[in-house]
Amino acid sequence: MNLYLFSSPATFYPLAGRLAPWFAGAASILGVVGLWIAFAIAPTDFQQGEVYRIIFIHVPSAWMSMFIYLVMAFWGIMALSFNTRLSSMLAQSLAPTGALMTFIALWTGALWGRPTWGTYWAWDARMTSELILLFLYFGVIALRNAIDDPRRADRACALLSIVGAINVPIIYFSVKWWNTLHQGASVSLTAAPKMAATMLTGMLVLAFAAWFYTIAVSLWRVQAIILERERGAAWILSMRKAKMVTA
Amino acid sequence: MNDFLAMGGHGFFVWSSYGVTAVVLAIELFSLRARRRAAMKQASTTGDAR
Amino acid sequence: MTTLAQPLATEADYGAWAAIRLAAQRDLKLALRSRAELGVQLLFYVIVVSLFPLASTPERTLLATMAPGILWVAALLAALLSLPRLFGSDYNDGSLEQLAMSPYPLPALVTGKMLAHWLTTGLPMVVLAPLLALQYGLDAELVAIVTLSLLVGTPILSLIGGIGAALTLGVRGGGSLLALLVLPLFIPVLIFGAGAVDAVRAGLSASANFSLLGAGLLVALVGAPMAGAAAVRIALD
DSSP states (O other): OOGGGGOSHHHHHHHHHHHHHHHHHHHHHHHHHHHHIIIIISOOBTTTBTGGGGHHHHHHHHHHHHHHHHHHHHHHHHHHHHOOHHHHHHHHHHHHHHHHHHHHHHHHHHHHHHHHHSOSOOOOHHHHHHHHHHHHHHHHHHHHHHOOSHHHHHHHHHHHHHHHTTHHHHHHHHHHHOOSSSOOOSOOSSSOOSSOHHHHHHHHHHHHHHHHHHHHHHHHHHHHHHHHHTTTOHHHHHHHHTTOOOO | OHHHHHGGGTHHHHHHHHHHHHHHHHHHHHHHHHHHHHHHHHHHHTTOOO | OOOOSSOSOOGGGGSHHHHHHHHHHHHHHHHHHTHHHHHHHHHHHHHHHHHHHHHHOOOHHHHHHHHHHHHHHHHHHHHHHHTHHHHHHHHHHTHHHHHHHSSSOHHHHHHHHHHHHIIIIIHHHHHHHHHHHHHTTOOHHHHHHHHHHHHHHHHHHHHHHHHHHHHTTTOTTHHHHHHHHHHHHHHHHHHHHHHHHHHHHTTSOSHHHHHHHHHHHHHHHHHHHHHHHHHHHHHHO
């Protein structure tokens, strides 16, 4: 199969429509399972008691906030290299969800910090750079809205997201480079995790749930973006005639 | 059940976290649905004779 | 067919260094023509720095603690104020387009403009910093540290800020949008720059801060000209 078949908005639109419900369904199931593990199965933490259960939202959303930005920057690189509209549209569809995940990570982090560290906020390296990430998302969204010409907006946002991508490794490695308030990494690809198996499982299940949620939402949003930007195109008109364009 | 809600005395923090997350996700989904509806409506009327 | 005694131009005439020199000299000449504008920017910096003690009338030691942060934040604000001018007037009268079409490499021209921007905004702030720091009651060693941090850090502001300035050329909401785009990237510079004094005050060495600032400057020197040139081309297309 020729992969480039789906690189135009016209062919990607129906594909997105077919894929999105599957990801949404998977996200819902994993979400329910994850929440079940988080509250019914995972035991009380020895040090933190029950409040640690915030981790099941905090860590997946933090992971997603960084991952989405990197994917957005990747599509920016694709857009600048190959000059394809769809790459920019995919990047455009990711930004709001990325900002949301960043906000959730910051919010849940603050609510977790208060009972455990005694403060809602501290200007330590990881928290500050995650806050910077939120501002970077806002910047990309604001730049998109400010530029009228969609192609110029595509290229400008692609460049901006690439430049800002340097922040993501800083967030990730900040707990290793600086010994400040936020705890070090408990989960790594190389070493054994430093937490109970059930807690880790719950976190991973909800991380996948967040990932599939992001994909579903992004596919749905890119469909809206395609319709907005490709307005009047022949394929849309014929799709309307075929009554496939329904709410 | 009461223990569940109390979360060891930290109920406020735990449920605010989950609650705000749920609210934020709901907002995203609702606004996305509105955006899709508006886009589809506009797409389905573009090109009609005025 | 006649041949000339020497070629009309050599490759070096349109090389990177020539471009940097050309752009920097041009921008400096233009900036010095409106000396009043430069003076106003510097005055802005001085006034902002003086606002904080006026607002809170804190006592001596607290002022000294706040000083590096205030000097740095004021430097950021002054940089933001002057950045739209970096490409703005050239964009408006069409000379930016001419520069982009010239045989000179655009990244080098952009570097020259960023250099001129730093010489007219960043460097004066570095020169004034010792006076202002003394006003805040910092002792000599800390004054030297904060001045040095500004010396290494303000070029980074011109470099990264220039990318933002190019991205927002002719865009609605220009100045505030520029601030939103560029401030998140400035924040690490601010943290390490202002933190250098705090480190020395706490008895530690500021070498880590300066290493990171230096690294940031090198990364900016390598990346910003290319990103800035790309942003200019995006704005011009």
